[in-house]
Amino acid sequence: MPTAEVGTKEGVTSVDVKTTYEEHELDCRIYKPDNLEENEKRPTMIWSFGGGFVFGSTNSPEEDVTCRELVKRNGIVVISVNYRLAPEHPHPAAIDDVCNALLWAKNGDSEELQNVDTEKLFLGGYSAGANLSLVSTQEMIKDDKEELVKAIVCFFPPLMHKPTVESRKKSPKAWTLTKNQLDFFEYCYLGKERDDKYEREDVNPTKAKTMEKYPPTFILTGTRDPLYDESFVLKKKMENDGVKVVLKSYKNGVHGFHQYHYLPYTKKAYEEITDFLKSNDLYAKK
Known part of the structure; x- marks a missing residue:
């Protein structure tokens, strides 16, 4: 199984695996935290990067910083999935990749997975990755395997509505994500028949x-x-169906503000995530 060492930065070791x-x-x-013992098990997040299903990779600096921050703050393992991108690989290729990464982690028989607690797997992602x-x-629910996913952490999730949602319609060009960009991403991902x-x-x-x-979200x-x-549509649907859901909204927060660590509320947002993981027994910092 070929691997490529990426390096250790600020107490976090990373390795690329094919x-x-x-x-x-x-x-x-x-x-993973670089102070783990050889077979020490930690809760593990399967992470999906953002980029509108069209751009991005596990190697992007923004995603790398995010994954390292999640590891440092919570003592967990993060498996970032380099899923296939549209339009070359349209829906549902990326979904298949994330599901297979989750099942691979659950199988846990690879040397690279020696620190993965297969009973404490959860999913997380930013933007398109949150949708995934x-x-x-x-x-997993369709396949009667919902017990595999202990929680979901969603950063700025798109629900893929028809483009009539009010907050989409009013987004100005000054924002970090615009309606035109969203239309382009969905066209690439879903194709010409996207309305269907x-x-x-x-x-x-x-x-x-x-x-x-669904697990706690x-x-x-x-x-x-x-x-x-x-x-808020997602939160309401989940609450109505009896799912434990926590939504944190920040005034003046733009799409992807978690990547801007100089913002005063970014630190607070990461603290809220830690509180959520602690409440669901998915925190492991020592």
Whole structure:
């Protein structure tokens, strides 16, 4: 199983892994605290990066910083999935990659997974990656494997609505994400017939008949995110279906503000995530 060492930065070790799970190729970057003992097990997040399903990778500096921050603050392992991108690989290729990474981690028989607690796996992601975390959970539910996902952490999740959501319509060019960009991303990911797909639960998870089997979920958003309203739609659907959900919204927060560590509320947002992980027995910092 070929691997490539990436390096240790500020107490976090990372390694790139190319492997297969049941004949599916997987490309991941694994982050872990560099003071772990050889077979010490830690809660593990399967992370999906942002980029509108079109851009991004595990190697982007922003994603690297985010994953390292999550490890440092919480003592967890993070497996960042280098899922396939649209338009070359449209829906549902990225979902398949995230699901297979989760199942590979659960299998736990690779040397790179020696620190993964297979009983404490959870999903997380930013923007498009948050959508992938939600719909991948739905796929696990369909396969009667919902017990694999102990929680979901969503940064600025898009629900893939038809483009009538108010916060999308009013997003000015000055924001970090605009309506035109969202339209482009969804066109690449869903194709020409995208209007026919907005009602699918593997596109918009709130279209599922019920979300009652979803695990506890954390949602992060900001009032200057064009996806702002969608976070509240998701929260309402989950609450109505009996899911434990925490939504934290920050005034003037733009899409992806978690990457800007000089902002006063970014530190607070990471503290809120830690509180959520502690409350769900997924915190392991020593």
